Amino acid sequence: MSDTTVSLPAHLRSTLEPLTEILPRDLHDRLSLCFLDPCSEIPHSLLLAISKWARTEAGRSQLRARGLETSDYSMISLLAGTITSPSSSFPRHVPPPDAAEMARRAASDRKAITAILNALLSIGGAGYAGWWASSRTGWRDEWRVLFALAVAAVVAISEASLYLIWQARKEKPSRQRLILRAQRRPKKEDSGDEDDAAERTAPSRDASDGLRRRQAQPTLK
Secondary structure, three states, rough: OOOOEHHHHHHHHHHHHHHOOOOOHHHHHHHHHHHHHOOOOHHHHHHHHHHHOOOOOHHHHHHHOOOOOEEEEEEEEEEEHOHHHHOOOOOOOOOOOOOHHHHHHHHHHHHHHHHHEEEEEHHHHHHHHHHHHHHOOOOEEEEEEEHHHHHHHHHOOOOOOOHHHHHHHHHHHOOHHHHHHHHHHHHHHHHHHHHHHHHHHHHHHHHHHHHHHHHOOOOOO
């Protein structure tokens, strides 16, 4: 805790200011530097040293002479309302993934591994098929090797394209879902507006119907 600092709020400053005249020389100099610090921070070690000094006989007598309470300079009282390392930037907390998210990632990893293995088998099988098919053409071995490599390269490019398409669809949300969500929101708002309009016009309709009934009834003399 020697390098740890805490904030220096107004109530703590007002509590420590009377000590500048009665503290030992080393503590007085360190406390004066903290009062001049624009960051308004004080080392935790300095507060601990002041608290220890306040519990000594010399410290108690000096505090009583100034009309100060010893309990005000305990660590609990000094640290109340302060913030530890206010100028430090702590890393952002990233919560661990839940069980459902981990299961989804595991399933996605298995699918990716299966897709890569299938692609490798397809490339190897296509290359071997090209080598075997070229054996009946009468070509030399050099041309057969080139043909097999060309077939394997074509299959590799197609497999890589399919994998990239699959990966893009997995990472990006479906555009159709976004369109459906955008279409549903105005409908809900329109239906709400229609219900409000119906509620507003219902009393007026009831009043007009009642007026018509009264006009239709014959007047009694």
